[in-house]
Amino acid sequence: MEILKVDQVKKIYTTRFGGNNVQALRDITFTVESGEYVAIMGESGSGKTTLLNILATLDQPTKGKIVLEGKDLGRISEKKAAKFRREQLGFVFQEFNLLDTLSVKDNILLPLVLSGYPQNEMMARLKPIAGRLHISELLEKYPYEISGGQKQRTAVARALIMNPKLILADEPTGALDSHAAMQLLDVFSEINRGGQTILMVTHSTEAASHAKRVLFIKDGIVYHQLYRGERSREEMYQMITNVLTAIATGGER
Known part of the structure; x- marks a missing residue:
């Protein structure tokens, strides 16, 4: 079932004082299945x-x-956009975006607090997610007391707590060492196997090789895409590398 449709999206920015136009997206079209x-x-x-x-x-x-x-996202008013993001989208950022003044538990629960959920439901949602992400023993700690990998798993828990339709991940392994990055990618694969839809922007070939499909954007269009199918992660890694080389050297699709 189609969950996301991006239909002929174009984005043009006008530079300061109405100077040159910069075309960031020329014609982006793709769909994502649930x-x-x-x-x-x-x-x-x-x-x-x-x-x-x-x-x-x-x-x-x-x-x-x-x-x-x-739902056409262009028809959501600015007033309702924040509520929509909180309830329908989960976000995982490169720099974690955790609040150091809140405990791990309170960081995870923040979207539920902002949405007015009762305490008993918050706890009912928290326990299985914390267990799944192996952070149950960290809930009373603060972000400055835990490692980068633990911070990112906390961020993933916060993204999942509202049962979002779609997880948007922006360079989620960018601030992690190789061991923590692999742990996080294993977490992403696990939650995807559980049915969660994930869309991840990444520069990392290793990270992309865990995905089921890779879209390559060049000059504001979808230049190429790869499907994993029955391929191993190693085979996917090599195919991604080949496409990136073609992009860098100006090769054909």
């Missing part, structure tokens, strides 16, 4: 971050539309 795990790759300036901001309703396309489970 339960998919999709990675988006591309060189710096290819439009990945712009696309993620539009998907997150933090920006609006100049043309085209984004539809999430039948």
Whole structure:
């Protein structure tokens, strides 16, 4: 079942004082099925971050539309956008975005608190997620007391706590060492096997090789895509490397 549709999305920025127009996205079209795990790759300036901001309703396309489970995101008012993000989208950022003044538990529960959930339901949701992410023993600690990998698993728990339709991950392994990055990617694979839809922007070939599909963006369009199918992660890694080489050297699709 199709959960996300990105239909001929274009984004043009006008520079300060109305100077030159900068076309960040030229014509982006793709769909994501419920339960998919999709990675988006591309060189710096290819439009990945712009696309993620539009998907997150933090920006609006100049043309085209984004539809999430039948809802046109362009028709959501600014007043309702924050509530929509909190309830329908889960976010995992490179720099964790945790509040040092809150415990791990309170960081995870924050979206539920903002949405007015009762205490008993918050606890009922917290326990299985914390156990699944192996952070149950960290709940009373503060972010400055735990490792980078533990911080990112806390961020994943916060993203999952509202049962979002879609997880948007922005370079989630970028601030982690190789061991913590592999642990996080294993977590992503596990929650995806549980049915969670994930869309991840990454520069990391290793991270992308865990996904079921990889979209490559170049010059504001979807340049190419790879499906994992029955391929091993090692085979996927090599295929991703080949496409990135073609992009860097100006090769054909």
